[in-house]
Amino acid sequence: MLDFRCLADRCEDTCCVGLRVPVSEGQLWQLQAGVKGSPDEERVESLLLPNPEGPPAERAYIRMGSDGSCPFLDTERLCSLHRRHGEKVLPDPCVTFPRIVWKWIEHVEVAGSLACPEMARLLLLEEGALEQVPGPLEQVPRLEAARALPGEPGDAYVVHAELVRAAALRLLHRREFPLASRLMFLGQLAFRLDSVFRSPEPFAGNEAEVEQVVQALLQPFDAPEALEAMHQEFLALEVPGGPCAGLVASMLKSRAVHARGERFGPFVRRVLGSLWGSEQAEGDPQGAWREYAARWERLMATQGARVEQYFLNYGITQWLRAPFTELPSLLAYVFRLVLRVATLRLALAGHPAVAALCAAEQGEAAEEPQAVLDRAAIECFYLVSRHVEQAPDVLALVRQLTGAGGAETLGKALVFSKFC
Numbered sequence: 001m002l003d004f005r006c007l008a009d010r011c012e013d014t015c016c017v018g019l020r021v022p023v024s025e026g027q028l029w030q031l032q033a034g035v036k037g038s039p040d041e042e043r044v045e046s047l048l049l050p051n052p053e054g055p056p057a058e059r060a061y062i063r064m065g066s067d068g069s070c071p072f073l074d075t076e077r078l079c080s081l082h083r084r085h086g087e088k089v090l091p092d093p094c095v096t097f098p099r100i101v102w103k104w105i106e107h108v109e110v111a112g113s114l115a116c117p118e119m120a121r122l123l124l125l126e127e128g129a130l131e132q133v134p135g136p137l138e139q140v141p142r143l144e145a146a147r148a149l150p151g152e153p154g155d156a157y158v159v160h161a162e163l164v165r166a167a168a169l170r171l172l173h174r175r176e177f178p179l180a181s182r183l184m185f186l187g188q189l190a191f192r193l194d195s196v197f198r199s200p201e202p203f204a205g206n207e208a209e210v211e212q213v214v215q216a217l218l219q220p221f222d223a224p225e226a227l228e229a230m231h232q233e234f235l236a237l238e239v240p241g242g243p244c245a246g247l248v249a250s251m252l253k254s255r256a257v258h259a260r261g262e263r264f265g266p267f268v269r270r271v272l273g274s275l276w277g278s279e280q281a282e283g284d285p286q287g288a289w290r291e292y293a294a295r296w297e298r299l300m301a302t303q304g305a306r307v308e309q310y311f312l313n314y315g316i317t318q319w320l321r322a323p324f325t326e327l328p329s330l331l332a333y334v335f336r337l338v339l340r341v342a343t344l345r346l347a348l349a350g351h352p353a354v355a356a357l358c359a360a361e362q363g364e365a366a367e368e369p370q371a372v373l374d375r376a377a378i379e380c381f382y383l384v385s386r387h388v389e390q391a392p393d394v395l396a397l398v399r400q401l402t403g404a405g406g407a408e409t410l411g412k413a414l415v416f417s418k419f420c
């Protein structure tokens with residue numbers, strides 16, 4: 001994370017497209033003072049959208065151009081404000097992106113956003129890329145703007161956030177089970193913890209008692225026999241994947257209409273066109289689902305270890321880049337993760353390069369299949385991370401789908417896990 005280098009004009013995209021750039025109260029002042037008296041002063045004033053009612057971290061936004069890119073980019077796609085005035089005038093996200101800095105209770109963590117294609121390559125294509133290692137605090141970008149761990153101080157999840165996250169990461173690493181089962185384990189874990197700590201009468205005890213209860217609830221998820229039993233039960237569950245495919249496709253189609261930039265719309269049309277047989281992706285989703293399932297079978301038979309690595313690293317990235325305490329319940333967090341994985345699975349299976357790989361006979365491909373797959377995967381992961389995952393309309397839809405929590409949400413999480 002600390003060694004990351006932006007590709008700048010060599011990047012296939014630019015981070016300003018499709019993202020919102022908030023300017024914090026402190027940075028707004030720094031920016032205005034930094035350009036004062038220079039030819040940029042007037043431009044900065046006219047290109048800032050004030051947000052006086054917003055939180056201090058979002059007192060203004062940069063007014064993006066009609067193509068979604070930042071108006072301060074120069075002809076070489078480099079930041080003109082950075083070039084003329086230095087890093088100090090830039091809003092926090094421009095300095096930290098694609099890193100995200102979190103202040104945990106006793107330490108600081110720097111995680112990565114897959115919305116940057118270069119970061120996606122670094123995090124997804126390397127086997128041990130997500131191993132957490134200590135680093136020098138003085139190299140953390142904009143340490144003073146690090147986000148605090150969300151949630152109420154004293155809440156069981158906030159106090160034991162590391163314990164719960166470590167259990168979730170251990171489950172993700174259980175590669176002897178398919179990804180679908182590991183997502184189901186996470187759903188079950190969340191359901192059991194929420195039943196105690198997010199019920200109408202949550203368990204209340206002192207810190208040691210709460211820890212004891214958390215440890216007791218986590219314990220079966222470290223027991224191989226208990227996991228195997230849950231896995232076998234899950235295997236017996238039969239769920240048609242058509243409705244899941246239909247829902248993911250309509251979410252992608254809606255984003256394709258609203259997303260800025262030139263890349264995402266054509267990408268969605270190619271992906272859906274390849275699975276549905278037409279870019280509109282209309283009609284019975286069962287056929288698309290059957291095609292999706294057949295491609296996955298073929299992909300796992302030929303490139304299983306590589307695909308497994310993308311999704312393992314993706315899952316870990318999610319737990320590191322967004323603390324689970326940012327959502328009202330652990331199950332809501334897991335459900336959102338499952339939906340994201342389902343979206344990426346559909347996007348990857350629908351990618352035309354993956355379709356061609358699946359259709360090719362052994363030894364027929366002109367290029368090394370893993371290189372083709374890596375390129376397709378990076379395109380899927382970074383475009384979906386950038387244009388779908390944080391989009392306000394998608395977040396609202398996911399909240400609505402999540403429902404009230406408990407058994408209802410667990411049921412939905414299991415249905416989408418099965419799709420994965």
Ligand code: SF4
Pocket residue numbers: 005006007008011012013014015016097098115116117118119
């Ligand atoms: S997306 Fe990543 S590599 Fe590309 S310009 Fe932005 S930070 Fe640099």
